[in-house]
Amino acid sequence: MDNIQILWVDDEIDLLKPHILFLEAKGYQVDTANNGSDALDMVQEKRYQMVFLDENMPGMDGLETLQHIKEKFSTLPVVMITKSEEESIMEDAIGSQISDYLIKPVNPNQILLTLKKHLENRRLVNEKTTSNYQQEFRQLAMDLSMVRDIEGWEQLFKRLTYWELELDKLEDESLNEILRSQKSEANAQFFRFVQNNYEDWFAYPEDAPIMSHTLVQNWVRPSLDKDQPFFLVVIDNLRYDQWKVIQPEIEKYFSIEEDRTYWSILPSATQFARNSLFAGLMPAEIKKRFPDKWVEDNEDDEGKNNYEADFFADNLKRLGFGSRSMGYEKVTNHNYGKKLSENLNNLLKNEVNVIVYNFVDMLSHAKTDMKVIRELADNDKAYRSLTLSWFRNSPLLDMLRQLSEKKIPVLLTTDHGTINVVDPTKVVGDRSLNTNLRYKSGRGMSYQGKDVLEIKVPEAVHLPKQNINSAYIFAKEDLFFAYPNNFNHYVKYYRNTYQHGGVSLEEMIIPFVNLSPKS
Template sequence: MKILWLDDEIDLLKPHIMFLEDQGMKVIGIDHPLKALEIAKSEDFDVILIDYKMPQISGIEFAREIKKLHPNVPLVLITMVQDKEVMDEAYSIDVFDYLVKPVQPSQILAVLRKLEKDKIKNRAETRRILNYYNAINSLGNDWKDWLEKGRLLFYWMVESPEDELLKEELKTKNQDFATWVMRKYPELLNTPEVPFIFKVFKNHVFPLLKNGERVTLIVFDNFRFDQALELSKAIPSGYNVEIHPIFSVLPTATQFARNSLFSGHTPYDTERRNPGWTRDNLHEKELLEQNLIENGFKNLPHVIKKINSLDAFKQEIFDAGLPLEIYVINFFDMIFHLREAESPLRGLIENAEDYVKLCKFLLESSNFLEKLHTPNIIITTDHGWVKGEKPVVIQGGMEATEGLRFKFGDSLKALEGKPIELMDLKKFGIPQIARMLFLAKGYDFFVYKSDPGKYKKRYMGGLFHGGLSIEEMIIPLIRLKRRLS
């Protein structure tokens, strides 16, 4: 480690310098700030130690000049007194640490060891980030590759949510994903192997029931893959855990995706068989009954419960003693939508990270995982969500839908921005509610031309679903199997 040490009484610190050199460090001691600046212009240092009080300029002034030359070099300020104003000023220019005189060599060594640990940690994080980036970009362009890309992006999101490379990668990959989905979606709907949400019962629930095993299905409304990863950390040790990425359906809105889950069919076929039922999410029980009958479980004892509040969630015992138990957890989505209204939650949930943290806290505080005793537990959702960052001004569509990421209408027109425009809705497994459908892609959201400024201000940074993005469409399916004791 190479150290620059600036102190107008540097000669008195020779024993300290010798101690550090005995520890294998190279130390250059300077007694004048201008000399130190000249050296810093031509040489790189791992850390710079700065005396706060010098006759020429203050240590803070010197630190500011150094930051102009080397913005990322760690600075350690050495002061005579532990003054709050000095500390605040030091941290305002991103000083790594500070020490109060008289300084012992061991104190300096401790700070340097801490710095070395941080560097090792940062290097490890950089390697991990690059590993994610390289793994994602080595994958191909079929449905398995896209599910794996989504899975890796969500793991990256959990580990480094503020990483700038991740944010850029999500934007780029969402553009590619939208293009791929528009080209391949009709074919994917008719490919038996592709794991869509409407195959959850067929692929995961019914095989267990046929073997005479009990199953509990938990459906969280509006629950992203990264939230599922956070939830998985709290799963009791008595279960084997599998986490799979699957596809939701378009539009990624509750009345289409959840009805598709329970019916076992695309939204188009669900609407064709039950006209009007895809306009809301009030028919899960009836759709499930049809699905059970079609698959040979006409007389199967079962229960389906909707849980619409946190109190009800905490009080639910999650054990009805039946072969099939289904619990639909709605209150996350209610929190999600209340955040957009004029409510105290607007201050509590300022951004996407706050929403994820709040949901995690509510799940952990409820201890609901400890209440689950069924041998087989499946946890999934109907769709994910995104943060709205870019308004797309449109005309029409108010007569059909209120969603900010999807709009049905007979005379839709984009005035600013480029939404996905669908006319042949049947081809995409979507009911022909109107002549056409607009889907927002990436992080877009729709505003009307009547007062775009008002809507932009109100909805910018909001959390939405219904459109086409990796975060909305690649959703989690967690399988828990109780271990034999």
Template sequence: MNNVRGKILWVDDEIHHLKPHILFLEEKGYHLFQASNGQDAISLAKSNSFDLVLLDQSMPGMDGLETLNKLKKIRQNQIIIMITKTEDEWLMDEAINSQIEHFLIKPVNPSQIFMACKQILEKNKLQEQKATSDYLLSFSNIDSKLSTGLNSDEWFDLYNDLVDWQIKFDRYKDIGLTNILFDQIQSCNKEFVNFFLSNYLEWLNSTNRPLFPNDIIKNCLSPKLENNEKVCLLVIDCMRLDQFKSLMPLLDPFFEIDLRYSFSLLPSATQYSRNAIFCGMFPDEMVKNYPNQANDMKLEANSLNQYENLFLKDNLNRLGYKNKSIHYHKIWAVDEGKKFQNRISDYAQKDLLAIVVNFVDLLAHKTSQMDILKELVPDESGYRTAVRSWLEQSWLYDVLKYFGKNGWSVILTSDHGSIRVKNSLMVAADKGASSGLRFKFGRNLNTNQKNALIIKEPDIYKLPSFGYQPSYLIAKFDNYFVYPNEASKYQTKFKNTFQHGGVSMEEIIVPLALMKGRGF
């Protein structure tokens, strides 16, 4: 019995007529138990654990539906295929509501029964085998692409493929390829960082470049306002591409989704990239036009984005949309989100709603502060699961469903992603240096140039210069900065936590989804 493909209980008052079917299934490797009525089936289910029950509906005494409900009380997750002579829709509805796995109409032939059993009992195994062979082929294709010299769009496509494999492997954790995929992502990251940094300065001074945060309103939002569409600009701070793609099945029933990308600015941090979304400027130009923002950034104030509403209005005025009605809302807490949801019909009178949501960013930061969150979000898969669970239960999902049902356009994006940091990098700096783990600014900053970008002339990178002899350090790959004193303490605290500010695919390649509500 070691090679048994599954234990099946077949319940039918005419079971003696089904001998050819039973023999066929047994020849295929299944172990069959038989019952001619519901009561015998209940008795067998109490003393045996069955992988699958084939259940006839039309039986004297206890019929199929009653038997089904009693089987479910014995084992809530019992897999059941209902077989019946009738095609009555009410019966199908009742059976489906009782969570049957499949519905077959008599007469059924042995091959039909076999295929239904195989599909249900071996689906995961077959899909795992297919995923394994497909990934091994994809592995070779990705390695080949790396040697060809990719452009920005091709890098997005490659990273998108890697993300799809990450999400697929969330379902098939036992196939043993997760570590191979992780290593491949690390290899791709090294190539991507070289590509990004070798082109970044040229892009900053060219109109022929990938989309940056400061281009989003002009290139993506303006055309929708021009067409008099109702638009929501939704910025989910710190959301990675893999996290957005894990949310797509929740959003697809309500929206047509056109998934694109933008590249975060350097440093890949909120005060640079998110402010750039709203003001439409590079950071150096932003601080010249808004000196108060420069002071906040220099002092590392608690709120580094308190002028976004002003930035947005000024940006739209420059673009010629002064007469458009706007409502901006930044939401940090659940209560504030629910208040927003309760007033959505009022806010929906505006031409443009701009919403900033901080949950994903807060979750990243809190994992380094709370041990229980480290257990809930130990890796990328856990982070994706947490973000999806949050959206499913959140006020934001109800708001998005409202937009979808009412035909709104939603531009859903982020300012940057995050990466799980692994390797500490010793840094030397003056006392007044900033406190970031993935980027720093200050005087006399220095570290290993192989693992970090050292910027001595911020203006070349369109970054603000703070103080005398300003410089920036930006971590590459999965490194994070620590000072030599107390290095061990901070290594223990921050290793394997999610951080941002550096340069990696996960931080730089940002999802940009143009979503059109289906209107129902």
């Protein structure tokens, strides 16, 4: 520790000399005062890192002194020390934003622990986190070389995400660089795993993970079987790491009964994955069953997700729950979200309610289109922070709070994730080619085979064909497709933007959470 200055204020300060000597022997510099007035003068003349303040002093007592200190130095940590255990005194002190509360007699180790907890917490956490990750790095590298199955990939991805969030707390960027390298290697191996297994999951569905088209049947159906109202909340484009940063806010109102992950189908994009989720069908089957409600991929975005409520109602009917009353709401702007929150009671007459919330998807698109969002969400850490800031102030959190108060269970999930793209890979095709940067569908495409997962027979994975020679390609890792024409401008515009539709851990392994209202 370097030059940590402590002020200890007590009308019997001479009796505390052994404590002060103990702290000085530990390297702290301790000044003393025996009344509140002197203490106020001293905190204005010298920069202290912490004040120990006796509650019961003649003249200006501890609570009054505390109030004056906080008026001028609101961030200065103050620890109240008192002989009294009266609840009202504790509440007054806590309400005045003390950092800690100790009951006399205090021993030197109590004081030392308080100092370390409040002043050296960051350093101690940094050192412990660094040490733990250095040990985990070797284990992650070993496990990465051995992961071979669906469950193994889910667990590895969760561990990588855990360390991303832990290292976010550190000021040292070097460990983040190491983790990013490790995660990049994981995505490279994950791509090979999907490339080798994706088609087999449709030929042998018993070997497949829970995916978009099987989610409702497997994980939503148990809530339908309970014959009680519930809400299904789908936050568009919510990655697993974004779920983990908003989780503490949700846990104020709900207990997490199950925190699981499922797999988005390919393309990991809204038109395919979300329609598949609600319909309980793969896209080719949706097109066949609802030919007038399927919009081809190379057409305008308008209408591609206009029939989710119809698809979900049909899915419920096929599962034997067609008689259930259902509500469906799609929130695409703040004002509508606020209006929905204010009128949430109107939805409670339904047995099943679906809320699709589009903010995170809009945020990822805004980073592409708006310079200010690019600067605010320059990397994944900032992107997570922006997501948390939105959620804390969103009508969605208010809706969840209301549902908790009304004892309504909630299933929270998403349709796909997103990845920050870095490097381009060239693709050439005719004008019928779709515009997505992470997957392409069409005929006569030219591309770098090593950079993509090729699906030359779309029927094998239940994807619709625009014409007899149509194929699909999906970008691997953090690549994005770029046309040779005006290549440099295109690359500069789209590099370091969030895209979805391809093959990566972030896009495909996504959260599904059962929330139980807290009493």
